Amino acid sequence: MARLDLRWHLRAWRSQSRWTRTRAAIADWLAQAPEGHEDLLLFGASAGWMMDDAFLARFRRIDAVDFESASGPLFKLNHRGVIARHRIEVRFHDAEALSRLEELLALRPQALVLFDNVLGQYTLTCRDVARAEATLSEVSHRLAGRNWGSVHDAISGPGRVLDIAREPVPLALRPGQAWPDDFLLDAVGGTGQWRDHLTRAVLPTTSESRLLPWQLAPGYWHWLQAGWVRA
Numbered sequence: 741m742a743r744l745d746l747r748w749h750l751r752a753w754r755s756q757s758r759w760t761r762t763r764a765a766i767a768d769w770l771a772q773a774p775e776g777h778e779d780l781l782l783f784g785a786s787a788g789w790m791m792d793d794a795f796l797a798r799f800r801r802i803d804a805v806d807f808e809s810a811s812g813p814l815f816k817l818n819h820r821g822v823i824a825r826h827r828i829e830v831r832f833h834d835a836e837a838l839s840r841l842e843e844l845l846a847l848r849p850q851a852l853v854l855f856d857n858v859l860g861q862y863t864l865t866c867r868d869v870a871r872a873e874a875t876l877s878e879v880s881h882r883l884a885g886r887n888w889g890s891v892h893d894a895i896s897g898p899g900r901v902l903d904i905a906r907e908p909v910p911l912a913l914r915p916g917q918a919w920p921d922d923f924l925l926d927a928v929g930g931t932g933q934w935r936d937h938l939t940r941a942v943l944p945t946t947s948e949s950r951l952l953p954w955q956l957a958p959g960y961w962h963w964l965q966a967g968w969v970r971a
């Protein structure tokens with residue numbers, strides 16, 4: 741099962757300054773997570789390139805799930821300060837998230853569950869579009885009774901190269917509100933072919949969420965959706 745994606749880690753390492761505002765927007769959203777959990781079940785942890793130390797500091801034990809083999813060592817390296825200061829027990833699981841979801845949830849029944857920029861990749865690993873969409877729309881039912889959240893790709897594609905200072909700000913999406921697709925594309929000068937990551941049914945329609953811009957590469961944009969669901 742183990743894969744190695746050094747290209748992603750290299751890109752993330754080199755992109756730290758361009759991703760500053762997206763990281764801050766994610767940190768701001770993470771700060772709104774349901775409280776009272778000592779355990780975190782973190783899907784798609786990777787090396788935590790966009791993860792905020794202040795959020796990790798809330799937990800005594802973190803079970804991270806990622807099928808990419810450099811993720812564990814690099815996560816522990818990137819977050820070594822907070823892990824050591826707060827004596828956080830971090831354990832990595834090399835597993836595919838959705839096929840083993842129930843088993844992983846049962847491992848930590850009291851944990852807060854976070855899908856950290858992973859569900860939007862499901863359309864890339866599961867090539868059957870109808871199956872991917874159905875599987876993603878089932879996630880919230882499978883999480884019934886748990887406090888959980890997800891930040892995931894919604895759409896992505898080419899646009900303008902923008903300096904950090906000129907990046908659009910995050911947008912609130914009220915429960916049931918129609919997606920402002922034209923606005924999202926205009927805000928980043930979107931052109932050409934954009935990918936829909938089929939994640940719009942991940943969060944229940946009753947959930948509030950935010951749409952966060954992420955300039956993955958210069959002139960290549962993702963709009964992420966981030967939301968929390970309380971049990």
Ligand SMILES: C[S@@+](CC[C@H](N)C(=O)[O-])C[C@H]1O[C@@H](n2cnc3c(N)ncnc32)[C@H](O)[C@@H]1O
Nearest residue numbers: 784785786788789790791806807808836837856
């Ligand atoms: C965009 S990266 C996540 C970024 C990460 N949260 C960070 O802060 O660096 C997506 C990660 O999810 C992992 N991943 C993608 N699909 C997965 C799946 N179905 N099961 C487990 N891990 C998966 C990839 O290996 C990758 O490390």
